[in-house]
Amino acid sequence: MTNTITVGVVGAGRIGKLHVENMLRMDGVSVKTIADPFAERAQEWADKLHIPHLVTDPNEIFSDSEIEVVFICSPTDTHVDLIKRSAAANKHIFCEKPISFSDEETMAAYQAVKEAGVQMQVGFNRRFDQNYARVKNYVETGKIGELHILRITSRDPEPPTLDYVKSSGGIFMDMTIHDFDMARFVAGEVKEVYATGAALVNPDIATVGDIDTALIQLTFESGALGIIDNSRQAVYGYDQRIEAFGSKGSAESANETETRVKFSSNESVSEDQPLHFFLERYNHAYIDEVQQFFTAIQTDSAVPCTFEDGIMAQRIAAAAKESLTTGRPVAVKKIQ
Amino acid sequence: MTNTITVGVVGAGRIGKLHVENMLRMDGVSVKTIADPFAERAQEWADKLHIPHLVTDPNEIFSDSEIEVVFICSPTDTHVDLIKRSAAANKHIFCEKPISFSDEETMAAYQAVKEAGVQMQVGFNRRFDQNYARVKNYVETGKIGELHILRITSRDPEPPTLDYVKSSGGIFMDMTIHDFDMARFVAGEVKEVYATGAALVNPDIATVGDIDTALIQLTFESGALGIIDNSRQAVYGYDQRIEAFGSKGSAESANETETRVKFSSNESVSEDQPLHFFLERYNHAYIDEVQQFFTAIQTDSAVPCTFEDGIMAQRIAAAAKESLTTGRPVAVKKIQ
Amino acid sequence: MTNTITVGVVGAGRIGKLHVENMLRMDGVSVKTIADPFAERAQEWADKLHIPHLVTDPNEIFSDSEIEVVFICSPTDTHVDLIKRSAAANKHIFCEKPISFSDEETMAAYQAVKEAGVQMQVGFNRRFDQNYARVKNYVETGKIGELHILRITSRDPEPPTLDYVKSSGGIFMDMTIHDFDMARFVAGEVKEVYATGAALVNPDIATVGDIDTALIQLTFESGALGIIDNSRQAVYGYDQRIEAFGSKGSAESANETETRVKFSSNESVSEDQPLHFFLERYNHAYIDEVQQFFTAIQTDSAVPCTFEDGIMAQRIAAAAKESLTTGRPVAVKKIQ
Amino acid sequence: MTNTITVGVVGAGRIGKLHVENMLRMDGVSVKTIADPFAERAQEWADKLHIPHLVTDPNEIFSDSEIEVVFICSPTDTHVDLIKRSAAANKHIFCEKPISFSDEETMAAYQAVKEAGVQMQVGFNRRFDQNYARVKNYVETGKIGELHILRITSRDPEPPTLDYVKSSGGIFMDMTIHDFDMARFVAGEVKEVYATGAALVNPDIATVGDIDTALIQLTFESGALGIIDNSRQAVYGYDQRIEAFGSKGSAESANETETRVKFSSNESVSEDQPLHFFLERYNHAYIDEVQQFFTAIQTDSAVPCTFEDGIMAQRIAAAAKESLTTGRPVAVKKIQ
Structure with missing residues (x-):
C-alpha cells in the first residue's frame, strides 16, 4: 500500500x-x-x-x-x-x-x-471465512455441477438478553440475516421464502414477539432449494455449517475447533467442541473483510460486499418475517 | 426359539x-x-x-x-x-x-x-439400522434434552427409471415415506407439513408429474421443527444422515462406509464414499427387522413397527403432496 | 459350490x-x-x-x-x-x-x-478385514509409490490372565504374531528386528517373564522401515490401526466403531469407542478367511495364507524375543 | 506491558x-x-x-x-x-x-x-502449538494416567537441497531435534535411543552421509516407550502428529488443515491436505513463543524453553546418530 x-x-x-x-x-x-x-x-x-x-x-x-x-x-x-x-x-x-x-x-x-x-461495504464477515469461501469456490468453479440443495446450519451458543431481543429487529433481521447473505453469496438471488419457528429455548422470547428456533426455506431464482436452520442456543458451542449439494457432488463445511486433539478413555472418544462464538470463529474473517475493503478503496475497485447485498439480505429477512406471521410462502422484492 | x-x-x-x-x-x-x-x-x-x-x-x-x-x-x-x-x-x-x-x-x-x-409389521427397515437406533436412543433417554430441530438428509445414488416413477406413487410415497417414518420414530407425531420441490436431476420426471429434489418441513406435535431434504441422485452414493438437536445437545449420524481407510496423496486426502445404496447400507437392518418380527410373533408381543406406523407415514406423504400442489402448509390427519 | x-x-x-x-x-x-x-x-x-x-x-x-x-x-x-x-x-x-x-x-x-x-491355511484373520485389505491394495497397486514406513498400532482392550500369559509363548508369539503377519502381508519379508518392552500395565506379568507394552522395529528386505506398537490394555477398546507411507502418498486405516453417531453436549463432542475386541472387530474376517479357504480347496488353488506365512511370522516373533533379551537388533532366519 | x-x-x-x-x-x-x-x-x-x-x-x-x-x-x-x-x-x-x-x-x-x-530461550516453537500443548496438558493433568507409549510422526513435505543437507548437521540434528524436544516436553527425560534409517526419498542424500527416512525409539526414564518416525518427503504436506497413550486413555493430535470442507463426488470424498509446511502450521506458535519469551523477560521469570532444553535435545540427536552408526541402542548423557 x-x-x-x-x-x-x-x-x-x-x-x-x-x-x-x-x-x-x-x-x-x-x-x-x-x-x-x-x-x-x-x-x-x-x-x-x-x-x-x-x-x-x-x-x-x-x-x-x-x-x-x-x-x-x-x-x-x-x-x-x-x-x-x-x-x-x-x-x-x-x-x-x-x-x-x-x-x-x-x-x-x-x-x-x-x-x-x-463506496459502501456491509459487514457480512462470514463471506471472508476460509470455509465458506471454499464452499462458494466449489460452486463457482462448477465442481458440484448445478446447485440443487443448499443447507445452512447456524446456531448461537447462548440466547441474547430479552432487552437485546426487543431492539434486535427479530431473529431474522438480527441473526438469520448473515445466513440470508450466505445463501445469496453461494446460490444467488432468492425468489421466495417460507419460515416456521417458535420460542423453544426461552418461552419469554415469545412474550416480546420473537422466536429462538427457526427453519427457513428458500427457493432460488436458479430453481435450487435452500434450507436454513437456526437456534439461539446450541449448548455445545457456535454451530456454523453449510452444504452445497449439486448434480456433480457436494461441498460441506464442518465447524472449526481450537485443536485437532482426540481423547479416548474408557468412557468415550471425545474431540473439541466448536469455537465458542463469532469472535473466535470469525477472528480472521473480521480482519480480511476490512483488508479487502481498504484494497478496494485504494484501487478504486468494487468492494466485495455491496450496499445491494445489504439491501437484499434485509428484504429476505422481511419476507421471512411475513411468512412466519401469515403461514404462507412470501416472494422477495427485487431492487427496482 | x-x-x-x-x-x-x-x-x-x-x-x-x-x-x-x-x-x-x-x-x-x-x-x-x-x-x-x-x-x-x-x-x-x-x-x-x-x-x-x-x-x-x-x-x-x-x-x-x-x-x-x-x-x-x-x-x-x-x-x-x-x-x-x-x-x-x-x-x-x-x-x-x-x-x-x-x-x-x-x-x-x-x-x-x-x-x-x-399382527402386521410394516417394512420400515431403517428403524433397525444401528445409527438411527442410536440417535433415537439419545432422544429417548433425554440426553439431548427436549428436541428442537430434527434434520434428515436422504438422497439416493441414482434416479429410478421413468417407468418406475410412473407407478411409484410419487417421491413422497415412494422415497420420503421412509424419512417420514424416521421422523415419527425419533420425534413423535407430525402436525403439519410444508413441501417444495422440483425436477432438477432429470426434467423428464416433471413430465410424468413427479419431482426428484425436495425439501419437506415438519411441525411436530411436541412443538419441535423438522426438515427433510431429498434428492434422487447423490452422485457420491447413498446419503443417509440424521441430526436430532435439542436443549441439552445434538446427536448426529454420518454415512456408513465400507472401510475407514484414508488415502493422502499430492492431490488430495480422500476417504470412502458412502455405501452405495440401501441393500449395502441396510444389510443388517433388513435382517434385524425380520428377526424382531418373528420374536414378536413367537412371544405374542407387539411388532416393532405397526400398521398404524404405516398409516401415519402414508398420511404425512399425502399431506406433503397436497402442500407441494397448493403451496400451503397442510395438516396431517390423525387415526380416528 | x-x-x-x-x-x-x-x-x-x-x-x-x-x-x-x-x-x-x-x-x-x-x-x-x-x-x-x-x-x-x-x-x-x-x-x-x-x-x-x-x-x-x-x-x-x-x-x-x-x-x-x-x-x-x-x-x-x-x-x-x-x-x-x-x-x-x-x-x-x-x-x-x-x-x-x-x-x-x-x-x-x-x-x-x-x-x-x-493344503494348509494359517488363521491370520486380519488379512481378511476390509480395512487391512484396502491398505494392502493401495500398496500393491502402486498408489502409495514405494513403501517407506509401515506403522502398526495393535492394542488389546484388557490384559489376559496370568495363567494365560504363562502358556501363551509370550506377547510376541501370542499377540504380536498377528502384526508380524500383517507387516509381511503389506510390506514383504522382514530382514531384521529390534524390540523393546516392559510390563507397564501389570507388573506381575514381568514375574512370569513376559511384557505387556512393546515397540518392535522392523527392517524390510525392500529397505522400508516398520514399527509396531503393542499394549495389552487400551482402556478405550481394541485399537487396530495401520499406516503405509510411501513415495507417492499414505494409506491409513482407523479403528472400526459400532455407529457413526456423534454426540455434542455442553461437556464434549464424543463418538463411539472402537469395537471392543477381536470377535467384534474381525467378525467378517473370520467368515471370509474360511470361505476363501474352502474356495481354494474346491478349486485346487493356493490358500490365501500359507504354512510358509505361519512359519515366517513365528520366526519374526522369535527374533523379537531374542532382541528384547539381548538389547540388539536380530536378523530373521529365512525358510531353507 | x-x-x-x-x-x-x-x-x-x-x-x-x-x-x-x-x-x-x-x-x-x-x-x-x-x-x-x-x-x-x-x-x-x-x-x-x-x-x-x-x-x-x-x-x-x-x-x-x-x-x-x-x-x-x-x-x-x-x-x-x-x-x-x-x-x-x-x-x-x-x-x-x-x-x-x-x-x-x-x-x-x-x-x-x-x-x-x-536468560536464554531456544526456538522450539512446536511447544506453543495449540495441539501439542493440549496433548501435553492431557498428560500433565493425569487424564491419560501413566504414560506408556509416545508416538510422534514428523514428516516434511519436501526434502531440502543437498547443499542444505551438507551443512545441516544431519537429519537428527536438523529435523528430528524438534521431535526430541517434543518427546521431552510431553514425556520427560530420555534414557536411551535406538535409531534406524535410510535414504529412501533421495539416494543422493546417502552420498553426503545423511538419511531421509528414520525411525527412532526412545526409552524414557519413567519407563515409557517412545517412537518417532521421520521422512523428508510426505507428498501430501507437512505431517505433524502425536499420540500419548497411557493407563487411562490416549490423547492424539491430527494434522491441521486450512479448512474443514469435505467434497464428495462420484470419484471420491476428499478433504484438505495438511497445512503445507512449518510457516503455515506453526504460524501462531512462532508468535506465542516470542510473546512468552518477552513476558518472561519483563516479569523476570523463567523462559518457557530453556538452554537446558536445547542441550538435551542436542544430546538425544547425538545419541541417535551414534545408534544409527553402531546399530546399537545408545544412552543419553545427562547435564553434569
Missing part, C-alpha cells in the same frame, strides 16, 4: 473496538477519530491504543477533511442517518449489518450513497 | 428375494412357499435355495394351514388385497411399504387386520 | 465354536465331527446346532474317510502333532496361529504337510 | 524475517537493529518495515546499551560465538535451534550464559 488511509469510527462497542484493534495492525491505515456518545467508557481502552481523538460527536469525523473512510459500528437505528452524513461528506463507508429495519429508510440511504458516488 | 414358524412369501422381486435369503439363515424359520405371477423367472434362484414350492397363485399360501406368516413383497397396488386375504386366512403379516397409495383402501385393510386379530 | 466338503474340528473352545457357527451358515460345507477332550462341556452347544458327532478322540476325525478338511483349534502345544496326523490322513488343514512355539517342531510339521501334498 | 523492550536481531534469513515481522505487531517491543553479513539483500524488506538500522556487523547490536535482547537467527555454526558475545554484553538471548553441532561448544556457551546471569 502506498498512501495511508485515515479512518473515523462511529461506535466504540464490541464490534467497533474489534475493527479498531484490527486496523491498528494493518499497514497504510490510520485510525484518527472515534466517536461514541458514551466516549468516557472507552477512554482507557483508547488511551492504551494511542487513538488520537475520542469524541462524543460524530460530526468531528464528518467535518474532518483528512478522514476518507467512516466505519459505522453504532446501533442499527443510527445507521441510515450516519450513512447519509458520511455520503454527504463524501466519505467511503463500512457499515455493520443490518443497514436498518426499514426498507424505505435503507433505500433512502442507498440513494444518498449512489448520488455521492462513494 | 422353540417351534419353527412356516412362512409364505408373495412376490419374488428384489426385496422378496432379499427377505427369503435372510430367513434361510435364521433359526426356527422355514420358507415353504413363494408365490409370484412370473414364478418361472425365479425358478433357478429358488432351486438353488431348495425352496419347496414356487407357485403363481398366492392362494396356495392362504389355503395352507401350516403357513403362519405371510410376507407381502409384491407391487404396492396388490398390498391391500393381499393383506385382507392374509387376515381372512388368520395369518400374521409382514408388508413392505407403502401399504397403499389410498388412505381409504389402507384403512379398509387396517380394519380387516384388526378384526382378524393378526 | 458343487460338492459338499465335510469338515472335522479339533477343539471346541471359543475360536473352534466361532468357526463351527460360521461354517454352519455356509453353502456346501458340512461339519460332521468335533473332537475335544472336554467334549461334555460343549454338549449343549453342539446339540443346539445339530452337530452329528461330538467326541473326545480326534482319531475319529483322522480315521473318517468322508472328512476332507480338519480345523485345528486346540491349544498351541497340540498343533504340530495334529498337523502331522491330518497330513498322514491326507486331509487339508486349517490351523490357528501360532503353529507352535518351536521352529524345529514347526518345520517338522511343515515337512509332513509338503510330503502329503495337502 | 509497561516498558518497551529494544531488540537486536542477528540474521535476516527466513526465520529472522519471520520473527521481526511478528515482533513489529507486538506491544512494548521495538526492533532497533538487524545485523546480517548480506544486509543489502534485506534492504528493501527492512525499508518497507521502517527498521531503523540494518547493518553487517553484529557488534553494533552488542555495543548498543539500549538493546536488551538479542535474537540469534543466523546459521548454526555462528550460534555459540554469538551467544557468548550476547552474554558478555549482558543481553537476554532468543536462539534458534540447534544451539550447535558440538556438545563441547554448546556447554561452553551454556557456561557463559550462566555466568552472565542472562
Whole structure:
C-alpha cells in the first residue's frame, strides 16, 4: 500500500473496538477519530491504543477533511442517518449489518450513497471465512455441477438478553440475516421464502414477539432449494455449517475447533467442541473483510460486499418475517 | 426359539428375494412357499435355495394351514388385497411399504387386520439400522434434552427409471415415506407439513408429474421443527444422515462406509464414499427387522413397527403432496 | 459350490465354536465331527446346532474317510502333532496361529504337510478385514509409490490372565504374531528386528517373564522401515490401526466403531469407542478367511495364507524375543 | 506491558524475517537493529518495515546499551560465538535451534550464559502449538494416567537441497531435534535411543552421509516407550502428529488443515491436505513463543524453553546418530 488511509469510527462497542484493534495492525491505515456518545467508557481502552481523538460527536469525523473512510459500528437505528452524513461528506463507508429495519429508510440511504458516488461495504464477515469461501469456490468453479440443495446450519451458543431481543429487529433481521447473505453469496438471488419457528429455548422470547428456533426455506431464482436452520442456543458451542449439494457432488463445511486433539478413555472418544462464538470463529474473517475493503478503496475497485447485498439480505429477512406471521410462502422484492 | 414358524412369501422381486435369503439363515424359520405371477423367472434362484414350492397363485399360501406368516413383497397396488386375504386366512403379516397409495383402501385393510386379530409389521427397515437406533436412543433417554430441530438428509445414488416413477406413487410415497417414518420414530407425531420441490436431476420426471429434489418441513406435535431434504441422485452414493438437536445437545449420524481407510496423496486426502445404496447400507437392518418380527410373533408381543406406523407415514406423504400442489402448509390427519 | 466338503474340528473352545457357527451358515460345507477332550462341556452347544458327532478322540476325525478338511483349534502345544496326523490322513488343514512355539517342531510339521501334498491355511484373520485389505491394495497397486514406513498400532482392550500369559509363548508369539503377519502381508519379508518392552500395565506379568507394552522395529528386505506398537490394555477398546507411507502418498486405516453417531453436549463432542475386541472387530474376517479357504480347496488353488506365512511370522516373533533379551537388533532366519 | 523492550536481531534469513515481522505487531517491543553479513539483500524488506538500522556487523547490536535482547537467527555454526558475545554484553538471548553441532561448544556457551546471569530461550516453537500443548496438558493433568507409549510422526513435505543437507548437521540434528524436544516436553527425560534409517526419498542424500527416512525409539526414564518416525518427503504436506497413550486413555493430535470442507463426488470424498509446511502450521506458535519469551523477560521469570532444553535435545540427536552408526541402542548423557 502506498498512501495511508485515515479512518473515523462511529461506535466504540464490541464490534467497533474489534475493527479498531484490527486496523491498528494493518499497514497504510490510520485510525484518527472515534466517536461514541458514551466516549468516557472507552477512554482507557483508547488511551492504551494511542487513538488520537475520542469524541462524543460524530460530526468531528464528518467535518474532518483528512478522514476518507467512516466505519459505522453504532446501533442499527443510527445507521441510515450516519450513512447519509458520511455520503454527504463524501466519505467511503463500512457499515455493520443490518443497514436498518426499514426498507424505505435503507433505500433512502442507498440513494444518498449512489448520488455521492462513494463506496459502501456491509459487514457480512462470514463471506471472508476460509470455509465458506471454499464452499462458494466449489460452486463457482462448477465442481458440484448445478446447485440443487443448499443447507445452512447456524446456531448461537447462548440466547441474547430479552432487552437485546426487543431492539434486535427479530431473529431474522438480527441473526438469520448473515445466513440470508450466505445463501445469496453461494446460490444467488432468492425468489421466495417460507419460515416456521417458535420460542423453544426461552418461552419469554415469545412474550416480546420473537422466536429462538427457526427453519427457513428458500427457493432460488436458479430453481435450487435452500434450507436454513437456526437456534439461539446450541449448548455445545457456535454451530456454523453449510452444504452445497449439486448434480456433480457436494461441498460441506464442518465447524472449526481450537485443536485437532482426540481423547479416548474408557468412557468415550471425545474431540473439541466448536469455537465458542463469532469472535473466535470469525477472528480472521473480521480482519480480511476490512483488508479487502481498504484494497478496494485504494484501487478504486468494487468492494466485495455491496450496499445491494445489504439491501437484499434485509428484504429476505422481511419476507421471512411475513411468512412466519401469515403461514404462507412470501416472494422477495427485487431492487427496482 | 422353540417351534419353527412356516412362512409364505408373495412376490419374488428384489426385496422378496432379499427377505427369503435372510430367513434361510435364521433359526426356527422355514420358507415353504413363494408365490409370484412370473414364478418361472425365479425358478433357478429358488432351486438353488431348495425352496419347496414356487407357485403363481398366492392362494396356495392362504389355503395352507401350516403357513403362519405371510410376507407381502409384491407391487404396492396388490398390498391391500393381499393383506385382507392374509387376515381372512388368520395369518400374521409382514408388508413392505407403502401399504397403499389410498388412505381409504389402507384403512379398509387396517380394519380387516384388526378384526382378524393378526399382527402386521410394516417394512420400515431403517428403524433397525444401528445409527438411527442410536440417535433415537439419545432422544429417548433425554440426553439431548427436549428436541428442537430434527434434520434428515436422504438422497439416493441414482434416479429410478421413468417407468418406475410412473407407478411409484410419487417421491413422497415412494422415497420420503421412509424419512417420514424416521421422523415419527425419533420425534413423535407430525402436525403439519410444508413441501417444495422440483425436477432438477432429470426434467423428464416433471413430465410424468413427479419431482426428484425436495425439501419437506415438519411441525411436530411436541412443538419441535423438522426438515427433510431429498434428492434422487447423490452422485457420491447413498446419503443417509440424521441430526436430532435439542436443549441439552445434538446427536448426529454420518454415512456408513465400507472401510475407514484414508488415502493422502499430492492431490488430495480422500476417504470412502458412502455405501452405495440401501441393500449395502441396510444389510443388517433388513435382517434385524425380520428377526424382531418373528420374536414378536413367537412371544405374542407387539411388532416393532405397526400398521398404524404405516398409516401415519402414508398420511404425512399425502399431506406433503397436497402442500407441494397448493403451496400451503397442510395438516396431517390423525387415526380416528 | 458343487460338492459338499465335510469338515472335522479339533477343539471346541471359543475360536473352534466361532468357526463351527460360521461354517454352519455356509453353502456346501458340512461339519460332521468335533473332537475335544472336554467334549461334555460343549454338549449343549453342539446339540443346539445339530452337530452329528461330538467326541473326545480326534482319531475319529483322522480315521473318517468322508472328512476332507480338519480345523485345528486346540491349544498351541497340540498343533504340530495334529498337523502331522491330518497330513498322514491326507486331509487339508486349517490351523490357528501360532503353529507352535518351536521352529524345529514347526518345520517338522511343515515337512509332513509338503510330503502329503495337502493344503494348509494359517488363521491370520486380519488379512481378511476390509480395512487391512484396502491398505494392502493401495500398496500393491502402486498408489502409495514405494513403501517407506509401515506403522502398526495393535492394542488389546484388557490384559489376559496370568495363567494365560504363562502358556501363551509370550506377547510376541501370542499377540504380536498377528502384526508380524500383517507387516509381511503389506510390506514383504522382514530382514531384521529390534524390540523393546516392559510390563507397564501389570507388573506381575514381568514375574512370569513376559511384557505387556512393546515397540518392535522392523527392517524390510525392500529397505522400508516398520514399527509396531503393542499394549495389552487400551482402556478405550481394541485399537487396530495401520499406516503405509510411501513415495507417492499414505494409506491409513482407523479403528472400526459400532455407529457413526456423534454426540455434542455442553461437556464434549464424543463418538463411539472402537469395537471392543477381536470377535467384534474381525467378525467378517473370520467368515471370509474360511470361505476363501474352502474356495481354494474346491478349486485346487493356493490358500490365501500359507504354512510358509505361519512359519515366517513365528520366526519374526522369535527374533523379537531374542532382541528384547539381548538389547540388539536380530536378523530373521529365512525358510531353507 | 509497561516498558518497551529494544531488540537486536542477528540474521535476516527466513526465520529472522519471520520473527521481526511478528515482533513489529507486538506491544512494548521495538526492533532497533538487524545485523546480517548480506544486509543489502534485506534492504528493501527492512525499508518497507521502517527498521531503523540494518547493518553487517553484529557488534553494533552488542555495543548498543539500549538493546536488551538479542535474537540469534543466523546459521548454526555462528550460534555459540554469538551467544557468548550476547552474554558478555549482558543481553537476554532468543536462539534458534540447534544451539550447535558440538556438545563441547554448546556447554561452553551454556557456561557463559550462566555466568552472565542472562536468560536464554531456544526456538522450539512446536511447544506453543495449540495441539501439542493440549496433548501435553492431557498428560500433565493425569487424564491419560501413566504414560506408556509416545508416538510422534514428523514428516516434511519436501526434502531440502543437498547443499542444505551438507551443512545441516544431519537429519537428527536438523529435523528430528524438534521431535526430541517434543518427546521431552510431553514425556520427560530420555534414557536411551535406538535409531534406524535410510535414504529412501533421495539416494543422493546417502552420498553426503545423511538419511531421509528414520525411525527412532526412545526409552524414557519413567519407563515409557517412545517412537518417532521421520521422512523428508510426505507428498501430501507437512505431517505433524502425536499420540500419548497411557493407563487411562490416549490423547492424539491430527494434522491441521486450512479448512474443514469435505467434497464428495462420484470419484471420491476428499478433504484438505495438511497445512503445507512449518510457516503455515506453526504460524501462531512462532508468535506465542516470542510473546512468552518477552513476558518472561519483563516479569523476570523463567523462559518457557530453556538452554537446558536445547542441550538435551542436542544430546538425544547425538545419541541417535551414534545408534544409527553402531546399530546399537545408545544412552543419553545427562547435564553434569
